[in-house]
Amino acid sequence: MSPKLRIGTALSNGVDQLTTRGGLKLAAVLAALQVIAQVGLNSLFADLLADNLPAEAAANAYPLALPVPVAASALITAVALIGTFLVTIVAMRAVYADIDAVPNERHTRRLGRTAAVLIVLSVIVSVAITVGFAMLFFPGLFLAVSLVFAQLAVVIEDAGVVEALKRSWSLTSGNRIRLFLLGLLVVVVAGVVGGAFGLLGIISPAVGNIVSAAVSGVASLFSLAVLVSAYRQLADTNAADSPQVSELAD
Numbered sequence: 001m002s003p004k005l006r007i008g009t010a011l012s013n014g015v016d017q018l019t020t021r022g023g024l025k026l027a028a029v030l031a032a033l034q035v036i037a038q039v040g041l042n043s044l045f046a047d048l049l050a051d052n053l054p055a056e057a058a059a060n061a062y063p064l065a066l067p068v069p070v071a072a073s074a075l076i077t078a079v080a081l082i083g084t085f086l087v088t089i090v091a092m093r094a095v096y097a098d099i100d101a102v103p104n105e106r107h108t109r110r111l112g113r114t115a116a117v118l119i120v121l122s123v124i125v126s127v128a129i130t131v132g133f134a135m136l137f138f139p140g141l142f143l144a145v146s147l148v149f150a151q152l153a154v155v156i157e158d159a160g161v162v163e164a165l166k167r168s169w170s171l172t173s174g175n176r177i178r179l180f181l182l183g184l185l186v187v188v189v190a191g192v193v194g195g196a197f198g199l200l201g202i203i204s205p206a207v208g209n210i211v212s213a214a215v216s217g218v219a220s221l222f223s224l225a226v227l228v229s230a231y232r233q234l235a236d237t238n239a240a241d242s243p244q245v246s247e248l249a250d
Helices: 008-020 021-048 055-062 070-096 111-134 138-146 150-157 161-172 176-202 205-241 243-249
Strands: none
Touching: 008 021, 008 176, 008 205, 021 055, 021 070, 021 205, 070 150, 070 205, 111 138, 111 150, 111 161, 111 243, 138 161, 138 176, 150 161, 150 205, 161 205, 176 205
16 A cells, blocks of 8 residues: 655645755755856847847846847857756755765766656656646646656656666655645645735846745755655665665665
């Protein structure tokens, strides 16, 4: 019989992880990377659309734009996005085990291989979910919930693509409705907090952009921490099926 996911525990653990020393460190890094990415994107679009927007409109739409060439804007954006991707991998492992020691060797092991597998996995999952949503919506929602742990299986268990898909399907069995409700709660919380801080844009577009980007980084870590907590509840019960889970948690 599948263990039952405890939604309240997952949420409270997510908050607890976020407020640890390591959690605050990761939140600060992710927030900074989101701000840098926003600066890069603002600069990129402001330059690309310079001929189509009046100067005042461009300043309001892209308040963080820097007077740099398109290539520089693209580079800033790419570096920030790649950095966010790699830090997210480290964060998943750190939230799962030993967050206050982040980053250590177990958090950063085989980053290149993990990133490559995640990219392939993300493409497959995205295509499957998109096709599912095109088929009367429900199949896509079912797949999204069923495959929600696939990335964690790659990051924490060093699973391959097929193994990760199977692992997620197995872990979510019997808990799909609970996982859907958990995801819904996280989205609502993140949306409310993000919307509240987004109101600062009324005072200053630049301040609003910076704060919104930073809050987005923190919210992503909270969402990740909640997901890892849910994963741990279900995966630890079957740790014998995946020795890597026990190894990372030790």
